[in-house]
Amino acid sequence: MRWLGVAATAVALVLPAVLGPYALAIAINVLFFAYLGQAWNLVGGYAGQLSAGHAVFVGVGGYTAAVLAAETGLTPWIGMFVGGALAAALGGVIGYLGFRFGLRGFYFVLLTVAFAEVCRIVVSNWERVGGAVGFYITFTGDPRRLSFQDDRAWYYIALALLVVATGIAAAVERRRFGIYLTAIREDETACEALGVDTLRYKLLAMMLSSFLTGLAGAFYAYRYSSLQPNAVFGVPLSVEIIIRPIVGGAGTLAGPIVGSLILTPLGEASRALFGQGGWHGAHLILYGVLLVAVVLFVPQGVVPWLRDLLRRRSA
Amino acid sequence: MSLMAVGLSLIFGVMRVVNFAHGDMMVWGMYLAWLLASRVGIDPYFGFAACAAVLFVFGLLVQRGLVDRIVDAPHEMQILLMLGVALILENTALLAFGPEPVRVRSPLAAATWYLGPLYVDVARLLTFAVALVLTAALYLFLFRTDLGRSIRAAADNPYGALVIGTDVRRVYAVAFGVGAACVGAAGALTAPIVPFSPSLGLSASVASFNIVIIGGLGSLLGAFIGGLLVSVAESLGAIFLAPSLKELVSFSLLIVILLFRPAGLFGKRVP
Amino acid sequence: MSALEVRGLAKRFGGLQAVKDLSFTVGEGEIVALIGPNGAGKTTVFGLVSGFIEPDAGEVTFRGRATRGLKPHALNALGLARTFQIMRPFARLSVVRNVMIGALGRHADPRAAESRARAVLDEVGLAAKAAQPAGSLTLAERKRLELARALATEPVLLLLDEVMSGLNDRETEVIIELVRAVNARGTAILLIEHVMRAVMSLAGRIVVLSYGERIAEGRPDVVARDPRVIEAYLGDEA
Numbered sequence: 001m002r003w004l005g006v007a008a009t010a011v012a013l014v015l016p017a018v019l020g021p022y023a024l025a026i027a028i029n030v031l032f033f034a035y036l037g038q039a040w041n042l043v044g045g046y047a048g049q050l051s052a053g054h055a056v057f058v059g060v061g062g063y064t065a066a067v068l069a070a071e072t073g074l075t076p077w078i079g080m081f082v083g084g085a086l087a088a089a090l091g092g093v094i095g096y097l098g099f100r101f102g103l104r105g106f107y108f109v110l111l112t113v114a115f116a117e118v119c120r121i122v123v124s125n126w127e128r129v130g131g132a133v134g135f136y137i138t139f140t141g142d143p144r145r146l147s148f149q150d151d152r153a154w155y156y157i158a159l160a161l162l163v164v165a166t167g168i169a170a171a172v173e174r175r176r177f178g179i180y181l182t183a184i185r186e187d188e189t190a191c192e193a194l195g196v197d198t199l200r201y202k203l204l205a206m207m208l209s210s211f212l213t214g215l216a217g218a219f220y221a222y223r224y225s226s227l228q229p230n231a232v233f234g235v236p237l238s239v240e241i242i243i244r245p246i247v248g249g250a251g252t253l254a255g256p257i258v259g260s261l262i263l264t265p266l267g268e269a270s271r272a273l274f275g276q277g278g279w280h281g282a283h284l285i286l287y288g289v290l291l292v293a294v295v296l297f298v299p300q301g302v303v304p305w306l307r308d309l310l311r312r313r314s315a
Numbered sequence: 316m317s318l319m320a321v322g323l324s325l326i327f328g329v330m331r332v333v334n335f336a337h338g339d340m341m342v343w344g345m346y347l348a349w350l351l352a353s354r355v356g357i358d359p360y361f362g363f364a365a366c367a368a369v370l371f372v373f374g375l376l377v378q379r380g381l382v383d384r385i386v387d388a389p390h391e392m393q394i395l396l397m398l399g400v401a402l403i404l405e406n407t408a409l410l411a412f413g414p415e416p417v418r419v420r421s422p423l424a425a426a427t428w429y430l431g432p433l434y435v436d437v438a439r440l441l442t443f444a445v446a447l448v449l450t451a452a453l454y455l456f457l458f459r460t461d462l463g464r465s466i467r468a469a470a471d472n473p474y475g476a477l478v479i480g481t482d483v484r485r486v487y488a489v490a491f492g493v494g495a496a497c498v499g500a501a502g503a504l505t506a507p508i509v510p511f512s513p514s515l516g517l518s519a520s521v522a523s524f525n526i527v528i529i530g531g532l533g534s535l536l537g538a539f540i541g542g543l544l545v546s547v548a549e550s551l552g553a554i555f556l557a558p559s560l561k562e563l564v565s566f567s568l569l570i571v572i573l574l575f576r577p578a579g580l581f582g583k584r585v586p
Numbered sequence: 587m588s589a590l591e592v593r594g595l596a597k598r599f600g601g602l603q604a605v606k607d608l609s610f611t612v613g614e615g616e617i618v619a620l621i622g623p624n625g626a627g628k629t630t631v632f633g634l635v636s637g638f639i640e641p642d643a644g645e646v647t648f649r650g651r652a653t654r655g656l657k658p659h660a661l662n663a664l665g666l667a668r669t670f671q672i673m674r675p676f677a678r679l680s681v682v683r684n685v686m687i688g689a690l691g692r693h694a695d696p697r698a699a700e701s702r703a704r705a706v707l708d709e710v711g712l713a714a715k716a717a718q719p720a721g722s723l724t725l726a727e728r729k730r731l732e733l734a735r736a737l738a739t740e741p742v743l744l745l746l747d748e749v750m751s752g753l754n755d756r757e758t759e760v761i762i763e764l765v766r767a768v769n770a771r772g773t774a775i776l777l778i779e780h781v782m783r784a785v786m787s788l789a790g791r792i793v794v795l796s797y798g799e800r801i802a803e804g805r806p807d808v809v810a811r812d813p814r815v816i817e818a819y820l821g822d823e824a
Contacts, residue, residue, distance in 0.1 A: 052398070101574045106394055111573050114566045121563045155668070168374050176690045176699070183687045186676035193636065195662035195691035195739050239402065246395060285410070288402030292381060295396040 005166070012159055016152045024151050030264040032219065033157035036246035037256030038165040039212035044204040044242060046169075046178060048185025048214070052109045053116030054095075055237035057087035057210040060218025062227050063123065066135050069145065074148035080218035087214025088207045090115075095206035099199050100191035104188070113235065120233035134228035137221055146222040154223050161219070162257070165212055169253055172208075181205055182251065213241075236284065243287050246292050249301025259304050367496040374495025587650050588613045589743045589774040590635065590666075595644035597630055600661045604630045606798040608644070617765075617808075619785045622795035623819055628778045629671055631795070632745050635776075636668045637661045642686055643695060644787060649742065661824065663691060665742035669732045671778075677721030681712060684720045684731060688738030704737055710734045710764055726757040738759050744768065746777040786810070794818065 012031075019027060036058070043049050059081030064298050068079040097103075124132040140147045148154060172178040185192050188198050221227045231237065237262050248259025267283040298305045381396060590612040597605045604627045612618045620628050633639035635646055637658040646653045648666055656664075667688075676684050685703035686696070693699040707713045710730040715723065723731060729749055736744055746765070750758050762784050769775055769788075779785050783807065785792065792809045794802040796818040802809050809815055 048391070050394065097570075097574055103573060105391065107573055109394055111570060114569045114573070118563060118566045118570070121566070174696065176694050176696055179683065179686060179690065179696060182679060183676050183683075186678060187674045189638075190670070190674040190676065190735075191687065192638070192658040193668050195659045195661065195686045196687065196736055197657075198661045239398075284402050285406040288399045288404075288406065291395055291399030291402065295392050295399065296381065297394055 009159075009163060010105065011062060013242045016155050024155060024257035026221075026268050028151065028155050028158050029268070030260045031155070031162050031243055032216070032223075033240060033264055034257045034260035035158060035162040035165050036213060036216050036241045037248070037259060038162065038169055039209050039216065040241050041159070041209075041245045041250060041256050042169060042172065042181075042212075043202075044182040045207040045245050045252070045255065046172065046185065046201055047205040048181075048251070049098075049202060049206065050105070050109050050242075051112040051206075051209075052127055052235070052238050052242065053112030053114070054210075054213055055233055055235070056112075056116040056119050057091060058217040058220055058241075059116075059119060059123065059227075059229065059233035060087045060090055061214030062221035063129060063135060063217070063230055064214075065146075065218035066137055066221045066227055067129055070135075075144055076218050076222055077144070080146070080215055081219050084211045084214035087217065088211035091206045091210025092203060094210075095203045099206075109257050113238075116233055116235070116238060120229050123229040123233060130227070132229060134226060134231075135221075137225045137227060139225050146218065152312060154219075157219065161215070166253060166257070168208070168212070173253065177204065183297065239284070239287060243291060245301075247302060249303030249305075252301065252303045255301050255303045259301070262302065263287070371492040371496035375489070375492035377495070378492065589616070589649060590776065591645075591647040592635065593645050593647075594630075595631070595634055595641045595646065597627075597639060598642055600770060604798050605634065605635060605641075608795070608798070608800055610793045610800065610803060612774050612776050614742075615767050615769065615772050615774055617777070617788050617790050619789035619792045620776060620778045620795060621780070621785060621792060622801075625797075626795040626818075627798040628672050628795055629747060630798075632668060632778065636666060636745060638753035642779055662741075664742070665672070667739045667741035667743070667798055668745035669736050669738040669747050671747040671751075673728050675723070675728055675731055678719060680717050681720050681723070681731060682707060682716040685734045685738045688735040692738075692740050703734075704816065706734045706738045709737070709767070711760070726753055726760075729753065729757075730764070731760070737768065743774045743776065746775060746779075748778055748780060750779060750781045753781075776786055 015027060016024060036054075040051065044051055044054075048170040060156070061098055064083035064086050065076045065079035068074045068082060069076050074082075094112060094115050098108050123129060129135050141149045143153070172181070180191070180196050183196065184198050186199060191198050219233070220232065222305050244259030244263050245256040246259070247263060248257065251254030266286060270286050294301065375401060381400070588611045592611070593609045595605055595608040596603070601748045608631065610618070617677075619632065622628055625786055630639065634641050635648075635653075637653065637656050637660070641654075648661065648664060650732070651664065653661060676687065679687075682700065682703050685706055686699045689699040689702040689706070690696065693702055704713065704716060707716055712723075712727060712730055712734060715727065720731060729752075733746070733749060736746075749765075750761050753761065758781060765775060765777070765788055777785075777790075789806055790800075791804065792806050793800055794809060794812075794815050801818060802815045804812075
């Protein structure tokens with residue numbers, strides 16, 4: 001399996017040379033959302049804690065980096081990590097509240113959505129950071145301020161992020177931390193009886209995940225030169241984040257990547273086909289259908305299904 | 316609002332299926348009512364029955380075709396399934412009706428009455444009255460009819476119900492359908508009061524979860540009372556804070572309730 | 587120093603007094619059986635002792651340490667392990683992974699934990715099934731898996747909750763032997779059991795519970811003849 005990853009990375013490294021600008025933009029999105037999905041995967045896939053409000057970390061990360069840059073001139077390269085840290089702190093709060101009070105499954109989902117919405121509404125009404133209209137980010141084209149003329153720079157940043165996140169996930173998978181998480185997903189009570197401090201590990205997963213997601217916030221803000229509370233805290237973004245790992249295979253290393261490879265181009269295609277009137281909802285219908293289909297027919301996701309298929313063929 | 320919550324409580328209480336699509340079903344109820352009103356000329360206060368019927372069938376189909384297949388699957392799957400349905404519903408509505416808010420005008424409700432020092436919006440009064448009647452009807456159905464009793468029995472003890480020969484699958488389907496019908500009716504009845512657009516779906520779903528959790532899962536009375544409470548709280552919120560922060564109240568309330576009293580006021584089941 | 591000391595333990599659930607003023611000890615290396623008719627509160631006692639339930643009154647002392655407020659995982663780290671009456675395997679994980687979860691508490695390196703886990707699987711006779719998903723095991727195998735997981739945490743006191751229910755004679759014998767071997771290494775055992783044959787052959791001492799109260803305690807042959815015990819069981823059948 002590992003050589004596959006190396007090969008894929010090698011291919012990815014040279015891809016920009018052959019892609020036209022439109023394809024390149026899509027490729028950036030594939031990588032970026034795969035990264036987001038991988039970050040979510042840590043807490044949603046491996047640990048099995050379904051967070052449907054993960055966009056809130058993107059929002060916190062993005063706004064932090066952008067506002068800091070505007071008010072103090074701090075370069076977004078550093079602001080990105082401050083945003084990530086803040087996102088991790090928020091993740092810690094949400095996680096602690098949720099896990100300490102024993103919220104599982106549906107209740108935890110609701111909690112995460114509620115927090116995301118609260119943040120969205122608060123930011124929408126906060127005039128200082130732009131309110132509902134959003135925070136305006138001037139395009140500077142200055143690499144030191146996380147702004148690039150050439151899309152290829154974004155491509156390589158996204159690729160780097162994805163490689164790092166996947167590396168982290170792989171490391172987690174191998175260590176006690178990851179093994180504990182997969183057991184926590186199965187049965188927390190049994191884990192407790194076997195000496196696993198479930199609160200601590202769930203919290204760790206949550207904070208790691210939210211940190212990484214927070215980093216993506218700065219990427220989002222400066223790549224798209226816009227920060228709108230509805231876009232960056234809202235449920236549609238959360239859906240975008242979770243659907244790739246879920247379709248691809250939650251709790252697997254390749255899941256978010258495969259999921260993004262499948263869904264991002266599909267989303268783009270449907271957006272191109274149906275996207276009149278300036279709203280982008282059509283691809284969400286597709287997501288809905290896919291979500292239903294996956295749950296019914298391939299509940300573990302595409303990657304485990306493929307793995308099973310290959311195993312049965314070779315047996 | 317209460318009616319919707321009762322519907323949700325029914326679905327959740329009976330089947331432990333979390334219906335994320337609830338709000339979006341209601342929005343479809345609203346749009347159906349609008350369609351009836353603008354194309355066919357039927358007033359929502361009469362048309363709600365049709366909306367309820369359509370959504371009943373929809374609920375039945377969803378249950379039979381989708382939910383039934385994964386009754387034994389882990390909860391996350393059910394959540395994701397209904398999330399998928401919600402996405403489909405919300406965005407087809409967007410596709411069909413556009414994102415702009417829409418209002419239904421009911422000639423029946425155009426007047427305002429004066430009751431002493433207060434003036435009452437007839438529309439809201441009518442909605443409340445009909446909702447009350449429907450809730451009473453639902454109560455009768457659940458407590459007085461055989462089918463209703465089967466539903467409640469299945470909710471309390473699915474295996475026991477199986478043992479005494481209840482067709483549990485059918486009961487589940489009906490329960491889901493009734494829940495959906497409630498929500499459809501709720502939609503139609505609320506349509507004359509508020510402007511609505513497809514994006515209402517999410518906040519509606521969350522609001523109804525709010526209500527159900529506050530009132531207590533599995534308890535219909537709780538859902539009804541919860542609905543009243545939450546509506547009052549929201550209205551108060553709208554008065555004291557800026558109207559746009561009204562949703563903030565309900566979400567914050569949800570967080571607090573989730574943390575401290577997930578069983579709600581009348582809940583029979585602790586998660 | 588005794589392994590476990592329970593004094594004046596009490597717990598109420600709503601209107602039901604599940605456990606009332608219960609006191610008993612389990613000495614180091616002892617095997618004590620907790621028996622009583624259904625609903626006597628035995629599993630509640632396990633929950634209270636292992637940190638899953640908070641007592642209303644009374645104290646639990648484990649190896650000389652008061653356990654109030656300690657979470658189950660902390661107690662496990664101190665050397666207390668339990669199995670569950672309704673088994674909880676990590677169904678999608680492999681058998682060896684299941685046991686590793688227990689072993690990782692003592693051996694943080696996954697490779698060390700894995701070899702320890704395999705050793706335990708050998709001991710309970712599940713080594714052949716190490717790679718299979720736990721969900722695919724038979725009932726008897728699951729019981730052994732449950733035991734293996736708890737053993738992997740290297741406990742000083744092992745709480746076994748009806749680990750022999752639902753097994754045939756031969757399978758029961760296997761478990762009895764396993765328990766005896768574990769005890770021979772110095773691990774104290776507190777077991778809840780309805781299978782009287784196992785109780786009689788394993789227990790050095792029996793504590794009898796009825797409606798949350800201790801009604802008898804002593805050596806197996808003495809307890810078996812105690813009229814109050816007989817009445818508690820027969821009265822339950824009547």
